[in-house]
Amino acid sequence: MSIAERLFLMIFLQLVVVSTASSITVGYEAPxxxxxxxxxxxxxxxxxxxxxxxxxxxxxxxxxEDNQWGEAIVADFKKWINNAKGVTPLFRCYIIGNMDDIPKFISRQFIKKQLLKKPPPVPLLLDWKGEVHQQYKIECKKRKKPSLYIVDQQGKVVFHQYSKFNRQTYDKIRQFLRNLLSQSNSIDSQKSSRSGVDLIPSR
Structure with missing residues (x-):
């Protein structure tokens, strides 16, 4: 192998390492x-x-912080979440909780009971081993902020940001979601008019 070929290989491998270490990229399919x-x-x-x-x-x-985001989303988008029975909801919201840092002497059953007694504002998905957080390369511990994602109807990540709850960031996300849902609702309404199904949520 020539020196030029070796140099190219080293640069290529470095790029691979950097790309695998980076977080999920906007525009790509959500894992x-x-x-x-x-x-x-x-x-x-x-x-x-x-x-x-x-x-x-x-x-x-x-x-x-997670709950504050969830509460705000439910307050503004409840009509989109509570859709007609048997029809795919236009909008969903979840908290993905990394449970890997919870002390091992606290049982999963105990945690579940506590969550059922005092449920969060939106469904809390239990990432017991932190595998999804690793998969998405989430750095909540390091950044000390929730990691926020918006995934569109086709399963692509269209928004990602680390942020504590604040009105300025929330207003930006709310407007982004409204625009996305309006586009989605417009497309679905066209489809439903052909099939005779009403997908527009009641106000």
């Missing part, structure tokens, strides 16, 4: 995951195609 809530209901991202999905990724130290 699939399959997690359960405290009531043992399973939620799989791949099966949410057709819905706009807002993900709030955090840990136990960020639970207050």
């Amino acid at each position: 699939d995951f399959r997690l359960q809530t405290a009531d043992s209901k399973t939620h799989q991202l791949h099966k949410m195609r057709g819905s706009v999905v807002f993900l709030i990724a955090g840990n136990r130290k960020l639970r207050k």
